Amino acid sequence: MTRVAICAPACPITPEDAAAVSALAEGKGVELVFHPQCYESEGHFAGPDAVRLAAFLECSNDPAFDAVWFARGGYGSNRIVEAAIEGLNAAAQDKSFLGYSDMGYLLGGLYREKIGRPVHAPMPADVRREGGAAAVARTLDWLAGDTSGLEPSIDHHPTVAFNLTTLAMLCGTPLMPGLAGHVVQVEEVSEHLYAVDRLFFHATAHLSGIAGLRLGRVGQVPENDRAFGAEAEDIARYWCQRHAIPYLGRADIGHDADNKIVPFGLATA
DSSP: OEEEEEEOSSSOOOHHHHHHHHHHHTTTTEEEEEOGGGGOOBTTBSSOHHHHHHHHHHHHTOTTOSEEEEOOOSSOGGGTHHHHHHTOOGGGGGOEEEEOGGGHHHHHHHHHTTOSEEEEOOOGGGGGSTTHHHHHHHHHHHHTTOOTTBOTTOOSSOEEEEEHHHHHHHTTSTTOOOOTTOEEEEEEESOOHHHHHHHHHHHHTTOTTOSEEEEEEEESOOOOSSOOSSOHHHHHHHHHHHTTOOEEEEOSOSSSTTOOBEESBOTTO
């Protein structure tokens, strides 16, 4: 039985979310333990920074758990990630850490420090999406040892996956992992295309030496007062060419129920 602790380093979920996810876990050989902090609320966040940090460390440093699954994205994990990494003990080294979107700050910082196994994967809050039960089940199956939910383009290269905004914010900080030789997958949601272009301008300047870039889905693009004149894939190709980064095509990741799983590093490691 795989034992999984769930905490919310950014935004909260509800007890109803937890109940729905727990029901999906029945019979899969995965035991889920939702930390009470998942339901805390202070403004935008799932409790104050100190509360979110304490819950993360409690889950991560408990040797009784095999994995830490982040409940939801939103915004906020960047406010605690440096203290979170400093506070980890040896028990964290044996764990998988799963999430995406804002959780990329934690996944990136953990990967840089070679702590545990960061994994881009659907989160409990995805159960709210249309078709979200399948997304949550994909992560539960992976936790139980089923690799059928892996992103299909993963090959022999070490690979990472990030929300584009999160990756751009990581670039130039002490949390940014070295990605030379990696395939970098990126996705985005709810950003104007000019903002996507701006994010690629910054992120690609920090990706020298990567094996290539794949573009996931760029969804829910708001309408602007004028057309940008290029689609998301055109933008990705443009900035990859500017920085001599191989553009490798599309990736099956995004803020949706079809979001696939990307273990950081080598998928078979």
